[in-house]
Amino acid sequence: MESRSDETLDVTNPATAEVIARVPLSTAEEVAEAVNAAKEAFTTWRETPPYTRARYMFRLKNAMEEQFEELARSVVLEHGKIIDEARGEVRRAIENVEVACGIPTLMMGYNMEDAAAEIDEECWLQPLGVFCCVAPFNFPAMVPFWFMPYAVTCGDTYVVKPSEVCPISQNLLFELFDEIDMPPGVVNLVNGDKRAVDALLEHPDLRGLSFVGSTAVGRQLYAKAAANGKRAQIQAGAKNCLVVMPDAVLDSTVAAIMTSAFGTAGQRCLAGSLVLAVGEVYEPLRDKLVTVASKIKVGDGMDESVQMGPVASKKALSRVLSYIEKGLAEGATLLLDGRTTKVEGCPNGYFVGPTILDKVTPQMTVARDEIFGPVLGIIRVEDLAEAVEIINGSMYGNAASIFTTNGKWGREFKYRVKAGNLGINIGIAAPIASFPFSGMKDSFFGDLHGQGLDGIQFFTDRKVVISRWF
Amino acid sequence: MELATFGAILGFALDLEEQRASFYEASAQGDVPALFEELTRGARKRLARLERTRREGVAEMILEPISGLLADQYQPDVTPSGDQAGLLQQAIALEETVLRFYRQAADKMPVREVARTFSRFAEETERHLQDLQAHQS
Numbered sequence: 196m197e198s199r200s201d202e203t204l205d206v207t208n209p210a211t212a213e214v215i216a217r218v219p220l221s222t223a224e225e226v227a228e229a230v231n232a233a234k235e236a237f238t239t240w241r242e243t244p245p246y247t248r249a250r251y252m253f254r255l256k257n258a259m260e261e262q263f264e265e266l267a268r269s270v271v272l273e274h275g276k277i278i279d280e281a282r283g284e285v286r287r288a289i290e291n292v293e294v295a296c297g298i299p300t301l302m303m304g305y306n307m308e309d310a311a312a313e314i315d316e317e318c319w320l321q322p323l324g325v326f327c328c329v330a331p332f333n334f335p336a337m338v339p340f341w342f343m344p345y346a347v348t349c350g351d352t353y354v355v356k357p358s359e360v361c362p363i364s365q366n367l368l369f370e371l372f373d374e375i376d377m378p379p380g381v382v383n384l385v386n387g388d389k390r391a392v393d394a395l396l397e398h399p400d401l402r403g404l405s406f407v408g409s410t411a412v413g414r415q416l417y418a419k420a421a422a423n424g425k426r427a428q429i430q431a432g433a434k435n436c437l438v439v440m441p442d443a444v445l446d447s448t449v450a451a452i453m454t455s456a457f458g459t460a461g462q463r464c465l466a467g468s469l470v471l472a473v474g475e476v477y478e479p480l481r482d483k484l485v486t487v488a489s490k491i492k493v494g495d496g497m498d499e500s501v502q503m504g505p506v507a508s509k510k511a512l513s514r515v516l517s518y519i520e521k522g523l524a525e526g527a528t529l530l531l532d533g534r535t536t537k538v539e540g541c542p543n544g545y546f547v548g549p550t551i552l553d554k555v556t557p558q559m560t561v562a563r564d565e566i567f568g569p570v571l572g573i574i575r576v577e578d579l580a581e582a583v584e585i586i587n588g589s590m591y592g593n594a595a596s597i598f599t600t601n602g603k604w605g606r607e608f609k610y611r612v613k614a615g616n617l618g619i620n621i622g623i624a625a626p627i628a629s630f631p632f633s634g635m636k637d638s639f640f641g642d643l644h645g646q647g648l649d650g651i652q653f654f655t656d657r658k659v660v661i662s663r664w665f
Numbered sequence: 666m667e668l669a670t671f672g673a674i675l676g677f678a679l680d681l682e683e684q685r686a687s688f689y690e691a692s693a694q695g696d697v698p699a700l701f702e703e704l705t706r707g708a709r710k711r712l713a714r715l716e717r718t719r720r721e722g723v724a725e726m727i728l729e730p731i732s733g734l735l736a737d738q739y740q741p742d743v744t745p746s747g748d749q750a751g752l753l754q755q756a757i758a759l760e761e762t763v764l765r766f767y768r769q770a771a772d773k774m775p776v777r778e779v780a781r782t783f784s785r786f787a788e789e790t791e792r793h794l795q796d797l798q799a800h801q802s
Contacts, residue, residue, distance in 0.1 A: 263720045279672040282723040450729040487730075492669070499673040500666060622729075660667060 196345050197591075198225060198386065204359050209275035209505040212543035216273075218362045218562040221387040226354075226394035229383040233325040234400045236366060236380025239348040241322045245299045248348045254375035257298030259289050262371065266364055267611035268497070274362040274503040275545070276459045277496040281336075288368075288627040291646060295344035302349055302487065302649050308476040314663045320655040322350030323426075324402040327395050329416070331408045332507050332641070333462045333567075335361035336368065341632060342405040342428075347632040351402070354383045354395065361507055362386050374523075392416070396423055397492040397655045403427060403653070405645060407464070409565075410591070410637045428653055429640035430632065432565045437622065438582040438608065441476045443650035444597035447620070449483045451598070455622030457491060458551045460506045460653035464638070465594045467625050469555070469562055470573045471582040477575045481553060482569070487532050488549040494538045505538075505545040506568055512545040515568030519550055521573070522561035527552040533569060557585045565591070568609060579604055587613045592635030594624045668734040674770055675719040675779070677736055681763060683780040688759060692752045697800050700735075701756070704793060709797045711786060723727040732775050739766040757797050764790040 198219035206216040221229075240248075258267065270281035277359030295301075306317035326346045330338045339355045346353050357365035369384045379415055385391055396419050397403055406416050413431035420427035437452055455467035462471060472480050496504035506512050516534060523529060533548030555562050555572035562572055576582045579597075586595050596618030597608040605619045615633030620622035626632050631644035643653040668674045686708035693701040741762040745752055764787055771783035 260720060277670070277672070279670055282672065282719065284722070286723055454729050491730075499670060499676045500668075502670060643682055 198222075199218050200387075202394060204388075205274060205363070206363060207508070208272050209507050210497070210538075210544045211538070211542050212509070212545065218359055218386045220359065221391050222391060223394035223541055226385050226387070226391050228353045229385045230325055230327075230395065230398045230400055232380035233354055236325050236360060237322075237350075237352045237470060240352055240381050242380060243350070245302060245348065245350070247562065248350065249296050249298050251375060251377055252298075252344055252348055256289055256292045258371040258374050259285070259292065262367070266367060267338055269364040269367055270361075271496040271504070274332065274459075274489065274507050275496055276337055277501050277504050278460050278464075278499060280504075281496070284334050287628065289338040290338040291337075292344045292455075294647065298348035300343075302655060304657075308390055310661065311643070315662060316661045319658045319660065320651070321509050321658050322654065323656050324493055325354065325400055326351050326403045326405065326426075326654060327354040327356065327401055328405045328549060329392050329395070330357050330365070330409070332358035332360040333464075334407075336364040336408050339460035340363060341353075341366075341407075341645035342650060342654075343382065346654040347648075349651060349654040351654050352381050352383075354385060354401075354407060356385050356387060356391055356395065357644040359386060359388050366429075366566065372425040375452065392436075396420060396425065397426040397605050401425060402441075404429075406430065407645075411641055414637075425569070426653060427641050427646060428643055428649075430634055430645060431593075431635075431640065432591060432637050433464040433466075433638050434469065434565050434585045434589050434591045435465060435467045435564065435594040435596070435614070436469045436582070436589075437469050438471045438579065438586075438595070438597040439473060439476050439480055439600065440579065440597065440604055441474045442600045443476060443480075445476075445479060445483060445621075445636065448598040449480070449487050450620050451596075451620070451622030451624075452484065453487055453491065455596070457488065457503050457569045458623065460503055460547070461569040462511070462657045463623075466567075467596060467622060468566060468571060471585060472572060472573060473576055473578060473582060476496045481573055484573070485551055488531055488551060488571070491549050493536050493546055493548050494611070495541055495544070503549065503569065505541075506547060507545070509545055511568065512547060515547050515566060515570060518561055518564065518566045518568065519552070521571075521572060521586075522552045522555070522559060525559045525561070526554065526556070527559060527572065528554045529559060530573075553568070557588065563589070579607060583608070583611045587611070590637045593638035593651065594618070598619055666736045667732065668736055668770075669672060669730050669732060670777075671723055671731070671774075671776065672719070674731065674734065677739070678766070678770065678783075679712060679715050679719075681739065681741075681766060682708045682715060684741070685763065686712070686760065688745060689703075689756070689771060692745045692756070694749075695745040696752065698759075700796060700800060704756075707789070715780065716777050718782045722776045722782075724754065724776065730777060731773050731775065734770060739763075749763065753801050757794065757801065759788050760794045760797060764794065
């Protein structure tokens with residue numbers, strides 16, 4: 196339904212700075228209506244057999260495949276990432292729907308005969324009610340799909356609040372729910388800002404929240420969810436290190452670092468933003484990183500030949516530029532300067548090219564803060580132990596990768612590093628849909644992560660029935 | 666222009682097949698219409714297969730840059746001209762270009778499923794070439 200709000204925000208194409216849509220900021224009243232609709236739908240939806248619920252997901256998958264290019268293009272328009280990255284994002288959203296199609300098996304409980312004399316015991320997984328997702332701007336199509344397909348197939352009902360910066364693709368996806376005849380109220384969408392989030396979390400009938408965004412906001416929402424008695428899974432900020440050992444296969448390593456650091460213009464929580472160059476690999480690695488990064492073609496993500504798009508907003512651009520300045524002020528040296536990048540035909544776009552800072556130290560702001568832009572810092576370390584110490588010294592624990600041909604170093608790394616998503620010769624350690632999207636320390640608040648079996652656990656309660664017949 | 670991304674390569678393949686389909690459609694006359702009609706249908710099927718491959722083969726984990734594949738090296742003449750013999754000659758040159766593209770793209774493509782699709786297209790194209798050459802002789 197149309198929002199009655201008279202407040203709107205402009206949605207801009209970051210490649211051109213043109214306004215491409217206006218998003219209404221839903222009122223607290225409208226948010227309450229969405230939760231109420233979800234609560235009302237829950238009664239019959241939770242009684243709908245899992246096989247039937249799964250069939251809606253099969254239909255949704257087909258509808259998403261049919262609209263694949265349109266969805267991917269909407270992501271490029273609202274976010275700025277390149278079309279291949281947008282396709283990858285839509286693909287991952289679909290993969291989550293595919294995993295959720297297995298709900299008839301995934302939410303089976305378990306039982307035991309003769310738990311005691313003539314007593315049987317069983318455990319059922321039951322849906323809880325209304326859940327919501329507060330999504331970030333960086334993966335506007337995909338992130339709600341880390342949660343919603345699992346919630347809905349488990350028998351819960353759902354409210355999505357997309358980012359007000361990038362709401363278009365999620366609105367398109369909700370049109371598909373209409374196309375597949377999803378019963379009214381099972382999935383709901385509200386647009387808006389912090390006020391909409393507050394209204395969701397304060398609603399007495401909301402049972403839980405899934406959030407992806409910054410650590411500062413995530414921490415607040417986690418506290419608020421706990422205070423209001425709601426489940427929460429809060430996937431937060433990151434500062435991910437890429438350790439390069441002296442025996443790494445340099446060409447492949449550099450290629451992987453390029454996508455990790457500069458893919459989606461560095462605006463992902465799995466982006467590698469610090470290279471820890473171990474020993475003698477430092478010099479050849481540094482030179483190769485600069486050579487390859489300087490060849491990355493920056494431009495409008497709609498152009499298939501472009502390898503890196505703009506950052507998502509003017510605010511994001513200012514933030515990235517200020518971090519580069521800060522890095523230089525604190526003593527880092529600039530090997531590659533993306534601040535002067537100009538894109539022909541897009542004079543107003545929010546572009547900053549690949550930037551590489553050398554002589555970074557773990558104490559510098561650029562080594563500690565999440566920049567969320569195409570800025571890669573290089574720290575030279577003596578050995579793996581020092582690299583692990585730097586990673587574990589970070590407040591964040593989202594992801595980390597090692598590049599090596601030595602299995603012992605690989606094992607040492609995965610055993611010692613305190614981060615949730617680890618890569619061995621992988622630049623972006625993104626778990627596929629049937630695995631949890633992990634995270635540790637200040638990168639995650641909660642117990643159960645998004646995706647896979649964690650999702651099933653998060654969206655269900657366990658009821659244990661102990662029975663004896665006289 | 667270098668085809669340096671997954672999307673650029675798939676986009677180029679789609680353009681190539683679109684051009685093939687148009688060429689054969691416009692050239693289906695004389696003694697070889699059946700073969701040309703078959704090649705038109707084949708190109709249209711490939712378009713659908715390439716669209717599916719592009720949808721399903723992309724994975725953000727492996728969007729690493731690809732190098733060494735230059736679009737300029739695969740630019741066939743697809744404007745039908747001349748008599749039947751000329752069209753056959755043009756078709757052979759077209760298929761030779763397409764064969765070269767799929768072979769080289771299969772070698773460069775880091776996504777195994779997509780590389781396999783390209784290899785299958787290359788094998789099909791080899792058969793098309795044999796059929797065209799048989800008509801020529």
